[in-house]
Amino acid sequence: MPPTLPPTLPRRALLAAGLGGAASGALAAPALAQSAPELRWRLASAYPKNLDILFGASETLCRLVAEATDGRFQIKPLGVGEAVGAEGLLDAVAAGSLEMGHAPATLATPKDPTFALATALPFGLNARGQNAWWLAGGASELFAEIFAKHGLATLPGGNTGAQMGGWFRREIKGVADLQGLKIRIAGLGGQVLAKLGAVPQATAGPEIYAALESKAIDAAEWIGPYDDEKLGLQKVAPIYHYPGFWEGGAMLHFWLNAEKWKALPKTYRAALQGAAAQVGAEVQARYDARNPGALRRLVAGGAQLRPFPQDVMEAALKQANEVYGEIAGRNPDFKRIFEAMKTFRNEEYLWFQVAEYTYDNFMIRARARG
Template sequence: MPSESRTGRTQPARAPRRALLTAGLGAAALLATPARAQGGPELRWRLSSAYAKSLDILFGAPEAMARIVAEATDGRFQIQVQGPGDPVPADGLLDAVAGGTVEMGHGPASLATAKDPTFALATAIPFGLNARGGAAWWYAGGAAELFAEIFAKVGLVCLPGGNTGAQMGGWFRKEIKTLADLQGLKFRIGGLGGQVLAKFGVQPQAIPGPEIYAALETKKIDAAEWIGPYDDERLGLQKVAPIYHYPGFWEGGAMLHFWINAGAWKALPKPYQALLRAAAAQVGAEVQAKYDARNPQALRRLVAGGAQLRPFPQEVMEAALKNANDVYAEIAAKNADFRRVYEAMRTFRNEEYLWFQVAEYTYDNFMIRARARG
């Protein structure tokens, strides 16, 4: 998951309905909360985002959270939103929240993958859950309870705060046609995705988002992944790396979270806790809905501007899946928390795709073909 320091498409027809349902539930909770919350204490919290203001959907999520909380409490609970490096760098976000430098943060748990790969499971891993499956696992499949225990160990409370949907595979100066084309490729990617690709001989590169264009233009790197059409369009990468591969199998549905210092959360009055939960649910639904609504037209503009859409070859996808399973087995052998959470995710993922195969995939496949026929 890209951020300013490291650093989709699932089923777009369903996303708005899902967003409306979740937002409706959040709104209902909010309507019941303000009467009590308005009598609560006056609080001034700081929230650090992992994303620059130029990423308006992602940076806009905590801004919306702050606005809802302030309105619901008649201004008694104020949350000041800050960008990365002000004063918290994105890759230090979770540590800063846990340590009390700021009370809240917003960004992917995968920022802490190097510290503990278990954290990546809360965001996305190669060949993990899509956005809808991730939400089902979190809210109804036991993931919330698993991760509450994991994050409590490091002094954090987390609330889901949006999903990008399936991301794109990134921008390449040359098309990937065979596995041999990956050998020696300098690819801007990190985390578990980088570990999986490294088994092909790819050389993962850590390059901040604003520096991607220059790195591709000067041939410092051969390819780079970012997010998806709406956010990628701003970088203009089609001018220097026109091959736009898909899908980003390392992030089939990247879940973001609002991070809260455990001590600060415990000290909150119950109405304020309920308000934060409801606001996070509403804002999270809006993030997914905005990407689903804005990515199609952005993709059209990118193609018109020179982007060449190319799917990853089947042999690359199959080999990457094998590599991913090998990486997970290696990590699980050394990390009991990862093993426990990964097994739970894998079991849930397999059941979800049983259902998706019967109804969801059949319906979507028909509609996609119908669209192609005009």
């Protein structure tokens, strides 16, 4: 929780200035009250309300914006399906029937695979790299042009970190085990697995348990331990594979109707930018804090942790690069931004190999020694 502010500095002034440095100066309360209009927006989440970290991101943003504007800018958070389903969310925001949404950019992959790069793609950046690329590596400027073509503006809205490979009714011991495997997975990850013989399935989150139990599907990826635990999938598909190489660091976004974003008073834009910065930090922190305990509970409940075999990882990487080459051949935007991501990824891993990986590897081995 943020510290309590002294009486001389109202909380709304700090928030309007932009949490995380999103704006340059504090806004005096009297000026806000005199000049700012009263606005009522709606923010549709792609997530159900029982996913407290993901839906909670929308709740937190709405609360912070209201506090920053002394209640004059109110945004109502809506769970998935209350106004629109996840698949239609970005279209609804672009059309102006909703002012905002919170969702991964991968929802728009069927229309333009370039969007996938804004969230995650197989063997892309990890969470820290994705955040660095977006906030300091030029990605936000590259994507602003792409999103504007679709009537959208965006603010980063958190990162799940590396996801799990999902729940399987039988262990994957090699590439051959992927042949005919019916797996709940979407987007470019599904395209990669399809090249290895798997059969991607479009199964909604609430339907995964029943689909696995009835053997309509053989496997399903969801998110990670904290959210997966809510589905109880270890009871019907006990093999818990890792890592989810298709989402090594999934960045979420707050989507805004481009025209309504431009029309906002500067103080309201600053409030939104500051609130999104706060949410972005909190989402990943909460996953990092809660996934370890959830993983322990899942294993105690019957989950069997299994890494994907090396040959599966290598084969998937090869097929992923083939998919990207095919897309780049017909989509100049994807090619341009994918090349920029690859360059940034290579530089990030140069640094991580020297410092982060060396340190983490030592600490992980020290933990194993007790």
